[in-house]
Amino acid sequence: MTIDKKKFIEKYVKALESNTAAIFAGAGLSCGAGYVNWKTLLNEAAEELELNIDKEEHDLVGLAQHYINKKRSRGNLNTVIMEQFSTRAELTENHKLLAKLPIDTYWTTNYDCMIEKALDSEGRIVDVKRNQNQLTVSVADKDATVYKMHGDIDSIDKIILTRDDYEKYNLTHPKFREILEGDLLSKTFLFIGFSFTDPNISYILSRIRLVLEDNTRPHYCILKEVEEKEYDNTEEFMYAKIKQQLHIEDLSRFSIETLLVKDYIEITEILESIYKRYRRKTIFISGSATEYLPFNSETGKYFLHQLSKKLVENDFKLVTGFGLGVGSYVINGVADYINSNKKSKLQNHLNILPFSQDSSGDLDLKEVWKKNRLEMISECGMALFLFGNKEKDGKIVLADGLEEEYKIAERQELVRLPINVTGYKTKNLSEQYNEEINIQFKEKILKMYNEINEYKCDFSNKQSIDELVQKIVNLVIEIKKTK
Template sequence: MNLTNFIREYSDAVKKGDAAIFAGAGTSIDSGYVNWKGLLKPFAEELDLDIEKEHDLIGIAQYYLNHKRNRASINQKILNAFTKDVETNETIKVMTKLPIETYWTTNYDSLIEDGLKANNRKPDIKITEEDLALNIKDRDAIVYKMHGDKNSPYDAVLVKDDYEMYDEKRSLFTTSLRADLISKTFLFIGFSFEDPNLERILAKIKILIGSNSRTHYYITKEVSKEDYLIDGVLNEEEYLYDSIKQKLKIEDLKRYGIETILIEQYTRIPEILESINQRLLTESIFISGSISQYSERWSEAKVNELCFNLANSLLKNNYRIVSGFGLGVGSNIINGALQQIYSDKYQNVNDYLKLFPFPQSLQNKNLNIKDAWTDYRRMMISNSGICIFIFGNKLVDGKYELANGMQEEFDIALKLNKKVIPVPTTCNMSEKLFDNLERDGIFPSYLKEYKKRLKNTDDKKLVDLLIEIIKKLQG
């Protein structure tokens, strides 16, 4: 499947809350964990088998259990392999940053749940059937560990016996996965589709709903000649064989509604996931603004009208708004957003409006309120992809001056690589920010075609112009 189309379609699924990720062992390798072959290699060697010649890895694990007659040594090897100290990797970092609520994995390690915590998200981890009956309050994501966890190796799914008894011992996992595969759009990462459980579940869904199944996505590396060079000589026979097999596998996955995205290297996966994240962020618009001193051009009534109409129009076009409570601006942004939410968005306020009221005091006297505000601004802006700056003045000791808080928010936005749109026709700090971009020679290329219009557009047409620029930024 075309990569651009995938990013657009999967981003839409994430935005609607319909997306899920299925992570296989490939997502853990860059952190230093072994894949299945690496895990089972010592077992194969003890059985006088060559792991590189074997394809039935579950069979190898079963042979080893048959040989030992107990699971103690298998459990110990799992514990040793997945309890060592490792660092996270870029795929996990971006994958757990995405606003996705459902993660499935066959991995025994804790990288996904650790990644969610690192991104300030609370995971609800499901390892046993008993876990499925309990829900953690205020959870941000569910992690289904369908093959168990490193801390309970005695209960891990590894050998043929485990797979054959799966529907009896873990039938609720089968039921839950089947329901998610029907109702959500999955992205499979680091997965080989050799798992008999998943294949059986996909087959049942195909029988139940036929061609009406959802479209899912699978990212994998394209078979490449470079991988079959030995001392600069191409092993053409092996390359052609694996290339044909990959094409057949891709066609076969389509039976289950799974579209394959081929990439040159697995190192591209974090970049692709970040593209999805950035696309989602550009649908969240941060509005920075404050005003205490009005003018003949910008009377209080006109300021209120602009703020209301801007928020209202953004919501009509299905954008989300991120904002603080800027004096003279914030309340009208909220009113404009709420009017549209209650009339057209089924009152789902949290899905469309994120508000960040600034703390006015701190309980911890060792912290500086200005430092706290800076951290707060950074958190606010990180939740958006496009930042609009309007007006920007304040009253200090009886005198009006430009809002230095807006300057700080602008600087933070630039450092975080956000798309900035200072609106010069609203005067004050926003005009200064616009002029400084020109003066410093760092005027964004995406604004150059709008430079004259931003300076000269009639105030009544300003909202339409801003919506036009935002849509252009999204592509």
């Protein structure tokens, strides 16, 4: 069964939001980093055996076994593998994107260290499981686990390589099997760069299907569609096309839906869409206010309270730097929602990173503020700009911090939404960056955004303010749904 791109992105983002997403990475993921695939790796071995690698590509495990049988040692093959994987490789964009996603479970049959390297570069604490013994201990405060079920280049003599290794796997690696079976039952996997000819995976998937019958959990894989230009003649192409379709139908037995892509670059685009869509669940609230004109003090605070409450009611998470005259009412709005929904937890709906107001020791306050802003904004997918004024020397002036936050949001590719009707620096931003703000949106969303900025609100009337709030909420809901 195939799935279209839009539906797949939607479903996988839901898995991310429910903390049930997982990755299973195969050799194809690392090919973009310069590592060779198994067919290339075993080409010389095939030549020594006087076999045609093209005819053996569906039984490379058997080919490796034949080669070792002939050599009566796996030393030569280990050397070839070590030479190929000892070269330093740069992280691919796909590795970087996978590491940025809020996924805590990564499985791989690869010997290289690209996944853990990518996670480490994102500042994540990684627990790498290379062998059976490591499964019984855990790294403190880990936020990602990488299961290397076929071993690691650092223990070349213990990698899973031959038919003999595969046949004994159930005896030599029972805990890996048990944990993978559990994850396949409880998580939604994306198989990427992976071949389903691996006998271990076929066995595990079959076993789960037999236990659960038709109640298996949905999983997804991305495969490149076969193209005629890749074959010598039309007959070979049609044969490959039929075989791929049968393969897709076979995967559906295990509740694995297949997304076909025309080109490998599409995989990067899909991962980027998933990452951006997921981030849009989190909204950065930029704003400060000593006064709230054209609102009065009471209705200005009411607006902030209701807006925050309605956003979290619609499953958004808010991030704020506790801006003066804004942060308190954002917190109050979220707290109001949580008080009426006992199962909700504050940390699931709000992240607060207050700005220190006084320096001490060798602390450079401006550098701290800069770092705080980047940390807050980089986890978000949208930014709402509200009000933007402060008191200086007894006068109300525009708050320049909003523009700094706007520029960071632009660099981090957030959807930027200055709510013009709140005035002050926000109105200034709306006018100054009008063209680039508008270019972010498709026609429907641009119309909704303009309706907010043109809305004739009665700023002293709570019902009218509620209508304004709902228009803003409807806008961010629509943006979240777009690619």
